[in-house]
Amino acid sequence: MLRSEESLVEYDFRRGQVLPDRLTRPAHDHYLGAVDSLLELYRNSIGVTRQHIHQRAEQILDQLGDCSSRRVAAFVKLLDDVSKYDLDAGRQAAKLRQQVFQAAASKHPLVTSASGIFTSDHWAVKQEIARQLNMPWSEIERKLFADVIEFHTLKSFEGYENAAALLARYNVAQVQACLYRATKMVLWASSDLKTIVRAIKLSRLMHLIRPLGDGRFQFVLGGPASQLRTTRRYGVAMAKMIPMLLSCRSWRLMATITTRSGRPMQLQLSSDDGLRSPVQPAEEFDSEIEAELITKWNDKPIPGWTIHRESELLVEHQRVYLPDFLVEHESGKRIHIEILGFWTPEYIQAKLRTLEMFQDEPILIIASKKLAQDLKTLPDQLSKNIIWYKTRLPMDEIAIRLEQFIKP
Amino acid sequence: MSEQVGPSLKFDQGTLLLSGFAPTAVERIFPGVPWQLDSRVGLFRTDARWYSDVSTQLHRVAGQVENDVQRWQKVAWSKICLPELRKQQSEALDALNANDYRGLVVMPTGTGKTVVALEAARRVAISTLFVAPIRDLMYQWHRRIQELLGYDAGIIGDNTFNVRAISVTTYDSATIHMHSLGNRFGLLVFDECHHLPGDFYRDAALMSAAPYRIGLTATPERADGKHQLLSQLIGKTVYELKLSEATGSLLADYRVVRIPVSLSPVEQARYDQLSEQIRTYVYDRRQADSQFTWEKLCQESNLDAAARAVMKAFRQKIAIENRAEEKLRVLEDLFRLHVGEPTLVFVGSNAMAREVSLRFLIPTLLSHCGKKERVEILSGFENGTYPVLVANQILDEGVDLPEAKIAIVVGGSSSTRQAKQRLGRILRKSTYGGAVLYEVVLSETGENNRSRARRRSDAFRGSQRYSDPQADSGSEEG
Numbered sequence: 001m002l003r004s005e006e007s008l009v010e011y012d013f014r015r016g017q018v019l020p021d022r023l024t025r026p027a028h029d030h031y032l033g034a035v036d037s038l039l040e041l042y043r044n045s046i047g048v049t050r051q052h053i054h055q056r057a058e059q060i061l062d063q064l065g066d067c068s069s070r071r072v073a074a075f076v077k078l079l080d081d082v083s084k085y086d087l088d089a090g091r092q093a094a095k096l097r098q099q100v101f102q103a104a105a106s107k108h109p110l111v112t113s114a115s116g117i118f119t120s121d122h123w124a125v126k127q128e129i130a131r132q133l134n135m136p137w138s139e140i141e142r143k144l145f146a147d148v149i150e151f152h153t154l155k156s157f158e159g160y161e162n163a164a165a166l167l168a169r170y171n172v173a174q175v176q177a178c179l180y181r182a183t184k185m186v187l188w189a190s191s192d193l194k195t196i197v198r199a200i201k202l203s204r205l206m207h208l209i210r211p212l213g214d215g216r217f218q219f220v221l222g223g224p225a226s227q228l229r230t231t232r233r234y235g236v237a238m239a240k241m242i243p244m245l246l247s248c249r250s251w252r253l254m255a256t257i258t259t260r261s262g263r264p265m266q267l268q269l270s271s272d273d274g275l276r277s278p279v280q281p282a283e284e285f286d287s288e289i290e291a292e293l294i295t296k297w298n299d300k301p302i303p304g305w306t307i308h309r310e311s312e313l314l315v316e317h318q319r320v321y322l323p324d325f326l327v328e329h330e331s332g333k334r335i336h337i338e339i340l341g342f343w344t345p346e347y348i349q350a351k352l353r354t355l356e357m358f359q360d361e362p363i364l365i366i367a368s369k370k371l372a373q374d375l376k377t378l379p380d381q382l383s384k385n386i387i388w389y390k391t392r393l394p395m396d397e398i399a400i401r402l403e404q405f406i407k408p
Numbered sequence: 409m410s411e412q413v414g415p416s417l418k419f420d421q422g423t424l425l426l427s428g429f430a431p432t433a434v435e436r437i438f439p440g441v442p443w444q445l446d447s448r449v450g451l452f453r454t455d456a457r458w459y460s461d462v463s464t465q466l467h468r469v470a471g472q473v474e475n476d477v478q479r480w481q482k483v484a485w486s487k488i489c490l491p492e493l494r495k496q497q498s499e500a501l502d503a504l505n506a507n508d509y510r511g512l513v514v515m516p517t518g519t520g521k522t523v524v525a526l527e528a529a530r531r532v533a534i535s536t537l538f539v540a541p542i543r544d545l546m547y548q549w550h551r552r553i554q555e556l557l558g559y560d561a562g563i564i565g566d567n568t569f570n571v572r573a574i575s576v577t578t579y580d581s582a583t584i585h586m587h588s589l590g591n592r593f594g595l596l597v598f599d600e601c602h603h604l605p606g607d608f609y610r611d612a613a614l615m616s617a618a619p620y621r622i623g624l625t626a627t628p629e630r631a632d633g634k635h636q637l638l639s640q641l642i643g644k645t646v647y648e649l650k651l652s653e654a655t656g657s658l659l660a661d662y663r664v665v666r667i668p669v670s671l672s673p674v675e676q677a678r679y680d681q682l683s684e685q686i687r688t689y690v691y692d693r694r695q696a697d698s699q700f701t702w703e704k705l706c707q708e709s710n711l712d713a714a715a716r717a718v719m720k721a722f723r724q725k726i727a728i729e730n731r732a733e734e735k736l737r738v739l740e741d742l743f744r745l746h747v748g749e750p751t752l753v754f755v756g757s758n759a760m761a762r763e764v765s766l767r768f769l770i771p772t773l774l775s776h777c778g779k780k781e782r783v784e785i786l787s788g789f790e791n792g793t794y795p796v797l798v799a800n801q802i803l804d805e806g807v808d809l810p811e812a813k814i815a816i817v818v819g820g821s822s823s824t825r826q827a828k829q830r831l832g833r834i835l836r837k838s839t840y841g842g843a844v845l846y847e848v849v850l851s852e853t854g855e856n857n858r859s860r861a862r863r864r865s866d867a868f869r870g871s872q873r874y875s876d877p878q879a880d881s882g883s884e885e886g
Contacts, residue, residue, distance in 0.1 A: 065713050066713065068709065069709065069716060090776075094777070094778060094780070097771070097781070098781070100769055101769055101770065101771045101794065102788075102793065103769075104768075104770070105794050105795065107769075108743065108768070108770070109740060109743035109768065110767070110768050110769060111740060111744065112737075112740060118744060118747075122767065122768070122769075125769070126769070129769075141766065145762055145776075148758075148774070148776050149776065206448050206449075208447060208448050223421070224420055224421045224422060224423045224453065225421075225422060225423060225455065225611075225614075225615070227446045227448070227453055228423065228442070228444055228453065228454060228455055229455075231611070232607070232608070233611060317450070318447075318448055
C-alpha cells in the first residue's frame, strides 16, 4: 500500500469528482519500457544503497517527461514493498558511533589545522581512531551511519511478474491511497455477496444495509464515529477492502473524499473499471461438503428445482445472513439451504443465533450427525427442517423434504 | 438491533452507546449532550468525551442504569520522589484543582510543566495516559515517571503495546488506539497540547471517556485558529505564566548573536543559476497569469515537467543554504571560542547533521538512533563526556536537554513556536550564567529573511538583552 504522501489525484470540480491517478493503455504505453527498466534496476541492485537505487529510479522515470515526483515516489514505494533491505549492517553502526565519538570527545574541538592550544587536527585524530579500531577511516565513514534508512542496502527483490503487473498494481494502489481520506463509502452490489460481506467483516467497518428489491443491496460503510461527525478515521479500512472487492462482479461504489478546503467530492468506482485485483477470487465453496452438494446435484438434478450457487442475502434488523445455497422451484418458491458441518463450538453457537433470527424464512438445514447435541436448542420451526448426514449427503431425502415445502 | 434489557451505558470503540431510553427521555435527561440515533444498531450514540457529563446526568435520574464504561482504576503510589513545588508550579496546581483537574496549563519551556503534571497525576491517583508528540518525548515522560513517581509506566507506541495503569504514548498511537483505550484511563495528560486540535489527532481526546484532562503547552495558539477547540477537547486555560514573567527568575538571561556567512564561489555560482532559473519561470508565468502563486506551482509540479524542474531547483537552493561549506568553518570558530562550555548545535537537515557529526566527530541525535543510544548520548552530554551535541528538528520541541550554555542555530526555518522552544532550551536556568544563542545564516539569501522573521517573534522580544539586528551583523561577540 502507498502512504498518503504518494497519493496523486486530480479533481474534476465541475462534476465534483476525484480521479485517482491512473496509467492506462494506450495513453501511457510509454511507461511499459521505463517500468521494465525499473524492475531491471532493482534486480541488478543487490548490495546497493536505497538512496542510490532511488536516485537511479528517479532518473529513469524523469526521462518519461510526464512522471511527477509523486508518481516516482509511488513507484519506488511499490518496488520497496516487494524488496528486502539488509538491516544487519545498521546494528553495528550505533556501537561504532559510540566508539568513535567517545574516542574523539576529549580531543574537541577538531580543527582544520592544529595551532596554539588547539592541537587536534581533525584528520590526524581520524587516522588515530582508525588505527585504534583497526579499520581504515574510509570504512568507518561508510559504516558510521549504515542504519540510516537511505543507506540500507538491497538484500533481495521479489519483484512483479512484468511491467504490466506493476502498472496494474500502481493503479489499484492509487485508488486505495485516495480512499485513506474517505469519510463515507456507499457500495451497491448484486452478486458475489458472500465475498463482499466477508470483506466488510474483515475490514471491521459497520454497515447500514438496504435491499433495493431488484436483487441489489446498498451498503453504507463507516465506523462508530461516522454517525457522529465527518471523520477520515475509517478511510484506511475502506481502502483495505478494495483488493477483495475487485475480485467480485457487478458492484459499484461511491466514496466521499473531502478536499483540503473542506469541499466534499466523490470517488466513483465499479467492477467495470478494469482494475486488476491483486488477490485471487475467493474460493467458491467454504467446505468440501458444499462442493459435494453441487456436484451431486449436477449429476442428478432434482426434477422441478434449480440450484443457485449464488445464495440470497437475508437482512433482518441490520443483521445479515447468507445461507449456503438457494434452490428455486418452477412455481417460483424459493428455499434456502444451510449446511452445518464441522466447525468450532463458537462458530456453531453464532450460527444457531443467526438461524433463530431468521427462523421465519424457509430454510432447509443439512447438518452433520455429530452436531445433534448442539442443535437440540433450535426452535421447532427450524428443527423440523433438519436433515442429518453422516459422511455422504442423502440426496433422495433432500428431494423429499424440498417437495414438502411446496405442499399446500 | 435493540435488545430489550434494562437501561445501559456502554463504551463502544471510542463512543458511548445508550440503550433503554425513549428519544424524548434522552433529550430531557441529557441536555447539551449530542446523542445521535444510530440506525445501524438501533441505539443512541455520542463521542466518549461526553462521558463526564453523561455519567453525572445519569446519576441524577436513575440508580438502575447499568454503566460499564469505566475500566480505569485507582493507583497506589509507592515511592514518590517529587521535588518541592516552586511558587508558579503550586499556583498552577491550585488552578487545576479548582477546575476539577480539567484544563490547560500554559507555561514557557523550562519552567517545570512536567512536575506540575506529575504532581496532578499523583493527587488524582487513577489510571493516567501521558500523550507526547514524538517517541523521544514519550520515553522522556517514561523516565520522569520512573524517577519522580516510582512507577514503571506502560508504553504504547514505537512498536510496543504494553498498557499499564500509568502509560505513556505518542499522539499518533493515542489517536490510532483510542477506540480501544478510551475507557482505560481516567486522566489524560496532553504534552505540547497545541497538536491536539489537528483533524486527525483530535480523536485522541474525542474517543476517550476520561473525566480528568490536562493540557500542557508554552504556545497554545495555532496558525489555523483551531486552538479554540482545546477548550472542548481538554478544558479552558486554568493557568498561564508569561515568558516575560519567567525570564530572569526561572530562566536564564540570554543574548542573540547573528553570524552571516557567504557561499563559496562554486556554491554561489550554482545558487545564482538556480535563482535565475526560478525567477525566469515565475516571471514568464506571471506575464500570462497575474494570479500565479507559489502554491499553484507546487500543485502543478505533480503533473507538469517544467514546474517540477523549478521545484527541484528550489529544493537544491535550500540544500545549498543548509549545507554551505562556510558554515562548517564558522562552527569550528565557535567551538574554539567556547571550548569547555556545553554547546548544542541545531541544523536544517538530517544530512547536514550527519555532515557536522562526521566533521567534528560529535554525537548527533537523529531518528535512526535507538532508545539506548539516545540515553547514552544525552547522559554523556549531561556528565560532560560529550562537549557538543548536534541535532535536527528532533529536539525542536520539548525534549529535555541537560544544561547548556551555548546554542548554535545553523539554518532552519522561522516560526514563533520553534523559536520559543529552541530558545527555551538554552534559556533553561543554567548554572553557567548568561547563555548565548548564535544564528549562523547566509547573507544575501532567503535564509536571512527567515532569520529576521524569527527574530521578530515574541520569544525574542521577551529577551531582556536582545541585541540590535543592525549592530550585531558581522560581529562575533566573545
